[in-house]
Amino acid sequence: MNPNAHKTKKTLFDRARLPDPLAYYAAELESLRGLGRSATARCPFHDDQHPSLSVNLDTGAFRCRVPVCGAHGRDVLAFHMARYGIGFVAAAKALGVWSPTR
Numbered sequence: 853m854n855p856n857a858h859k860t861k862k863t864l865f866d867r868a869r870l871p872d873p874l875a876y877y878a879a880e881l882e883s884l885r886g887l888g889r890s891a892t893a894r895c896p897f898h899d900d901q902h903p904s905l906s907v908n909l910d911t912g913a914f915r916c917r918v919p920v921c922g923a924h925g926r927d928v929l930a931f932h933m934a935r936y937g938i939g940f941v942a943a944a945k946a947l948g949v950w951s952p953t954r
Contacts, residue, residue, distance in 0.1 A: 870928055870949055873928055876931075880896075912931070914930075
């Protein structure tokens with residue numbers, strides 16, 4: 853095997869192909885509530901009894917308002933990485949935004 857194979861193989865990451873934040877969060881979170889560009893839900897990163905996770909339905913950004921949790925990120929890719937404990941490439945592949953090119 854070529855030791856430099858990882859350098860010669862190109863990949864394509866297309867941020868524009870990330871899932872629509874509303875559709876993604878509606879599928880991932882219980883009881884997503886809100887209208888317009890923001891919504892709230894119970895935070896999956898801690899034992900949340902009341903909705904404390906705010907999500908921006910335009911950008912996909914999220915933030916838990918509970919100080920001891922503090923989960924936050926800029927888009928659905930960051931949320932997917934945090935929720936499932938996986939890295940960037942694995943999350944990008946799972947969301948269909950990473951593909952090898954030849």
